[in-house]
Amino acid sequence: xxxxxxxxxxxxxxxxxxxxxxxxxxxxxxxxxxxxxxxxxxxxxxxxxxxxxxxxxxxxxxxxxxxxxxxxxxxxxxxxxxxxxxxxxxxxxxxxxxxxxxxxxxxxxxxxxxxxxxxxxxxxxxxxxxxxxxxxxxxxxxxxxxxxxxx
Numbered sequence: 846x847x848x849x850x851x852x853x854x855x856x857x858x859x860x861x862x863x864x865x866x867x868x869x870x871x872x873x874x875x876x877x878x879x880x881x882x883x884x885x886x887x888x889x890x891x892x893x894x895x896x897x898x899x900x901x902x903x904x905x906x907x908x909x910x911x912x913x914x915x916x917x918x919x920x921x922x923x924x925x926x927x928x929x930x931x932x933x934x935x936x937x938x939x940x941x942x943x944x945x946x947x948x949x950x951x952x953x954x955x956x957x958x959x960x961x962x963x964x965x966x967x968x969x970x971x972x973x974x975x976x977x978x979x980x981x982x983x984x985x986x987x988x989x990x991x992x993x994x995x996x
Contacts, residue, residue: 847908848872849900851887851938852916852954853923854879861960862916870912876904882923884915884931887938897945905949913946915939916954931955936966943968 848870852862863875878899886892904910915938917924917931924931935953943951953966 846872847874847876847904847910848912848914849876849878849904849910850914850916851878851880851883851896851900852914853882853884853918853921855881855918855921855923858916858918858956858960861956862914862918862954862962865954865956865962866914872912874908876908876910878904880923882917882921882925884917884934884938885924885926887915887941888934893938893941893945897942900946905946911948912950912952913942914952914954915942916956918956919958928955928957932963932965939966939968 848866850862850866852859859877859879863877866872866875878896880886883892883896887896900910900913915935917935919928921931924934932953932955935955939951939953943949950967950969952964952968955963955965957963
């Protein structure tokens with residue numbers, strides 16, 4: 846089972862984040878898209894389009910990944926800002942990805958210099974649950990129309 850991770854290329858954090866995802870979300874494989882400080886770049890539409898092409902063409906279509914993680918970390922050379930600013934970029938990135946790929950779960954992750962992980966801005970999409978709910982409301986609507994028609 847695959848998921849997708851967009852994270853910094855920094856070797857101090859990439860393995861910590863990968864292991865955290867495997868251990869806490871039970872994914873066997875993590876398709877990892879790396880760049881220097883990607884969270885502050887994803888908020889740029891052109892960069893997001895480039896990353897989205899990789900996610901959709903490979904990770905989602907070929908590996909059937911339905912969960913994307915966007916991660917950042919303290920002391921990032923590619924995003925030389927304070928932790929709170931970077932967390933804001935992660936949060937905004939999660940929202941932008943969810944807008945473009947609404948059927949995919951998206952989670953933001955931040956790792957501090959000690960390797961502690963903070964998970965924020967989780968957007969979970971349960972495809973099958975959503976289909977079941979949609980069918981349920983269609984049935985209610987259908988029954989409601991029949992009831993009104995009889996009156």
